[in-house]
Amino acid sequence: MLLWLLACSLSSSPEKGDVKPVLPVDDAPPITALITIDTWRADHFTEALTPNLWALAEAGERYTNAWSPMGLTTPAHASMLTGLLPWEHDVWANNHHGYSLSDTIPVLPEQYPDRATGAFVSAYPAGPTGGFHRGWDVFDGPGEGERPGGVTIAKALDWVPSDRPSLLWIHVYEPHGPYVGDGYTEQERYASEVRKVDQMMGPVLSFLQARGATIVVTSDHGEVLAEERCGYQHERSISETVLRVPLIRWSPGLVPTVVNDWVGLTDIPALLRGKSPAQRDHWVAQSGMCESDCAPGCDPTGLAGRDTVVFSEGGRWVQRPGKGVYKEGQPAQKNKKLLEQIPPFVSPMQSQTDGAKSLGYIDP
Numbered sequence: 001m002l003l004w005l006l007a008c009s010l011s012s013s014p015e016k017g018d019v020k021p022v023l024p025v026d027d028a029p030p031i032t033a034l035i036t037i038d039t040w041r042a043d044h045f046t047e048a049l050t051p052n053l054w055a056l057a058e059a060g061e062r063y064t065n066a067w068s069p070m071g072l073t074t075p076a077h078a079s080m081l082t083g084l085l086p087w088e089h090d091v092w093a094n095n096h097h098g099y100s101l102s103d104t105i106p107v108l109p110e111q112y113p114d115r116a117t118g119a120f121v122s123a124y125p126a127g128p129t130g131g132f133h134r135g136w137d138v139f140d141g142p143g144e145g146e147r148p149g150g151v152t153i154a155k156a157l158d159w160v161p162s163d164r165p166s167l168l169w170i171h172v173y174e175p176h177g178p179y180v181g182d183g184y185t186e187q188e189r190y191a192s193e194v195r196k197v198d199q200m201m202g203p204v205l206s207f208l209q210a211r212g213a214t215i216v217v218t219s220d221h222g223e224v225l226a227e228e229r230c231g232y233q234h235e236r237s238i239s240e241t242v243l244r245v246p247l248i249r250w251s252p253g254l255v256p257t258v259v260n261d262w263v264g265l266t267d268i269p270a271l272l273r274g275k276s277p278a279q280r281d282h283w284v285a286q287s288g289m290c291e292s293d294c295a296p297g298c299d300p301t302g303l304a305g306r307d308t309v310v311f312s313e314g315g316r317w318v319q320r321p322g323k324g325v326y327k328e329g330q331p332a333q334k335n336k337k338l339l340e341q342i343p344p345f346v347s348p349m350q351s352q353t354d355g356a357k358s359l360g361y362i363d364p
Contacts (some may be wrong), residue, residue: 031160031213032112032272033168035204036080037197037246038073038123039176039234040219042066044191045246050198053217053248056205060215060250061257067264067311068221071234071242072288073125074099076220077171080268081108081132086286087343093288093303094125094235098348101131108269109135109167116166120156122149123173136169146173149200157207168213170204172197177223177232186232187225214251216271221245230294237294238287238309238318282312282335284342290321297323304345310335 047054068076069085078084078091082105086092091099101107109117121127121141133139140155141147149172156170174193175181181192201217208215222242223234234242247263249271267277290298290305298305299322308319315329319339327336 028211029161029163029165031166031168031208031211032115033170033208033213033215034080034108034268034272035201035215035217036077036126036169036171037175037217037219038126038171038173039221039223040194040197040246041222041225041241042219042244042246043241044194049191049195052198052202052205053246056209056215056217056250057248059256060248060254061259063247063249063259063261063263065260065262066218066245066247067262067283067285068219068243068245069265069285070288071221071237073123073176073220074130075288076265077126077132078130079265080218080220082106083266083269085266085284090346091130092346093348095127095130096125097303100129101134103131103134107132107135108169108272109137111269111273112165112167114165116161116164117168118156118159118166119169119171120152120159121169121171122147122152123171123176126171126173141171146176149174149197153200153204157204160211172200174200175223190223190225209250212252214272214274215249216268217246217248218265218268219245220265228294229296230291233291233294235288236291238285238307240311243283243285243309243311282310282332282338284308284310284338286342292322295320299323303348306345308339308342310338 069079070076072094074094075086075091078089078101082089089105091101093099117136118138119136123146124144127141128139138159152172153170160166160168174197175190179186179189179193181189183189183192221234224231224237224239224241227239227241262280262283263277264283270277287307289303290301292298298320305321310317312331312335315327315331317327317331317336317339319325
């Protein structure tokens with residue numbers, strides 16, 4: 001019945017203001033929920049475009065300075081599930097490049113041994129081939145390609161137990177390209193898909209808030225639209241439009257706050273537990289790969305030629321293999337040394353799979 005009700009509600013278009021904070025059911029078991037919206041840019045998180053998600057943030061914590069370590073789905077989600085950076089958890093690229101979390105690395109669901117745990121994902125790069133299925137009681141996602149977010153959401157909320165505490169992860173692949181939303185340009189179609197995701201999230205957020213859940217909503221990375229010479233190439237970019245992400249936390253009684261501190265996807269496990277993120281004044285990230293037509297001067301092409309970047313107040317330091325170290329703006333001089341602390345690139349263990357080909361990825 002819940003599955004049918006959710007399918008009906010997800011087909012509608014919630015109006016602004018539909019999501020309002022409500023008191024939890026006193027005897028309902030607690031829910032901790034992580035919601036990841038693939039390829040959602042921070043500048044496309046606005047009251048006008050995403051009213052349901054904005055209302056959640058207005059009633060909770062909205063982090064304005066949140067960052068991803070890489071513009072690739074698998075490494076970024078691995079950081080959320082482990083609290084580690086890609087060069088620490090060794091998932092340097094997507095699962096279709098041959099990368100998977102080691103069985104020796106603790107993952108998020110293992111932190112909740114007394115809860116039912118369920119993960120519901122919408123696309124192959126967030127799927128079990130990357131080792132993300134480990135530790136979950138239920139892991140539900142497509143074996144290849146992608147599926148509509150509404151299908152994933154309905155399955156997820158139909159699973160949530162009513163008789164025991166639970167940990168829930170919902171991943172939707174919209175607004176990842178190719179963009180099929182309304183509009184004449186790619187930018188318009190991208191914004192249309194963001195708006196569609198917000199509409200899908202309306203009944204999800206209402207349900208979770210009514211149950212008094214702790215909710216964290218974020219993105220794995222953003223997207224290049226028309227800002228660089230290669231548009232729609234998030235995996236090849238170290239731009240702010242790719243690496244800066246939206247981040248929201250809501251739970252009953254949380255004081256509404258706008259947080260401007262430096263935070264990252266590695267803080268997700270702490271945020272889900274109601275803890276404060278790590279203290280820092282910078283963020284270190286990498287591009288997913290090199291393509292010299294998109295990142296002039298990078299070498300070698302492919303996974304090994306990635307850029308490393310350190311963002312801080314005033315600017316950023318960049319290390320581009322084939323070009324060297326340079327700065328943009330006036331970043332702190334001390335941060336230049338951080339570029340040297342990233343270990344050498346680790347090659348993948350296997351080649352591209354058919355699952356990746358179905359998503360349009362090309363292994364360089």
